[in-house]
Amino acid sequence: MSKFFSERFSSLTPYIPGEQPRERKYIKLNTNESPFPPSTAVIEAIANEAEFLNLYSDPTLKELREALAATYGVEPGNVIATNGSDEALNFITMAYADKGFAFPDITYGFYPVFCTLNRVNYREIPLKEDFSVDIEAFVNAPENVIIANPNAPTGINLPLTEIERIVSANPERVAVIDEAYVDFGGESAVKLIEKYPNLIVVGTFSKSRSLAGGRLGFAIAAKELISDLDAIRFSTNPYNVNRLTLKAGAAALADAEYYKNNAAVIAANREYTAEKLKYMGFEVLPSKANFLFIRSDKIAGGELYRRLKERGVLVRHFTKPRIADYNRVTIGSKAEMEAFLTETEEILNEIR
Ligand SMILES: *Cc1c(COP(=O)(O)O)cnc(C)c1O
Secondary structure: OOOOOOHHHOOOOOOOOOOOOOOOOOEEEOOOOOOOOOOHHHHHHHHHHHHHOOOOOOOOOHHHHHHHHHHHOOOHHHEEEEOHHHHHHHHHHHHOOOOOEEEEOOOOOHHHHHHHHOOOOEEEEOOOOOOOOOHHHHHHOOOEEEEEOOOOOOOOOOOHHHHHHHHHHOOOOOEEEEOOOHHHOOOOOHHHOOOOOOEEEEEEOOOOOOOHHHOOEEEEEOHHHHHHHHHHHHHHOOOOOOHHHHHHHHHHHHOHHHHHHHHHHHHHHHHHHHHHHHHOOOEEOOOOOOEEEEEEOOEOHHHHHHHHHHOOEEEEOOOOHHHOOOEEEEOOOHHHHHHHHHHHHHHHHHHO
16 A cells, blocks of 8 residues: 555455456356356447447436336336446445445455445344344344345345345335346345335346446336435446446347346256255255355365366355355356366365
8 A cells, every 4th residue: 555545445455356367268167257148139239339439328327227127117217227236336335324234244245345445334244054144133233234135155045025024124224135146046126116115126237147247237226215326326427337338238138038048047057066066965055046155074165266276167265264165156057067067076086
């Protein structure tokens, strides 16, 4: 840090993204990207828009808002689009700073980072022994709450009835449901926004819609909440979503069938991989996401991560004590999963 860096950021520990190595070609199962390219309609939409890059993007986000509203059965005023869902989460921690936030101890690592960045208090509520969310603790939390559903990196999904219990328990706080992985087998809480003026559902195009590199996220909520977030957006960057990505997003929504089929393939590959891993003796948490969270008595989490990397397979290993013995494995194509399973089996044979 330079001597000029503001004192207010002295306790900031930046988020550490998964490795994006360029030095060799890996089978990349570490950042929950889709193995499928964007649809051809999306690629065409981007190409057709390129000649207009001399002009700013639409600060009202009109076309994409309308497309999202039609997809999710809400009105355009219930929707905001953001530069990745990370930006929506950043805006949310700014907009609802006063009550602070509560979220699980094991969840998306960006929540505490945004709170620290924006000088917002937060409290981590431990997941239960089996890594499920402690519903009662969230029902009773006085803070705003953030729940990733399905959760990451566990993959565990809460039924909508449990989400509704948390949302309805306290109308004086906002409840944020981060649905980054909902398309792989969860049930969306969007249908509850009409009933609950304190509910914000956050979504992303990075996982099931193959647009991680396009940076597109969104939030769906009551119109009053969306106007709060728009106030923050217009005070930060009115052109927060670039022209190419606005077009790509609308085209992706129009091509729903392609993405639905891809998500179904991923879910099938997930079940296949989970079965094989259990047969090899792994503990595999029940996942409704595009990844599995796994551990084995036969090999430490960090050791498996390192040995897989040597063999050209990247998975995600977290060092947080409670989960240091686990690895998070993104579900890729069938061929990628076969390669991962083969390498894993060979590693287990080697150390036996
Ligand atoms: C991947 C992920 C996001 C962020 O995705 P963006 O690429 O910023 O849209 C948000 N929440 C969770 C839980 C995630 O795993």
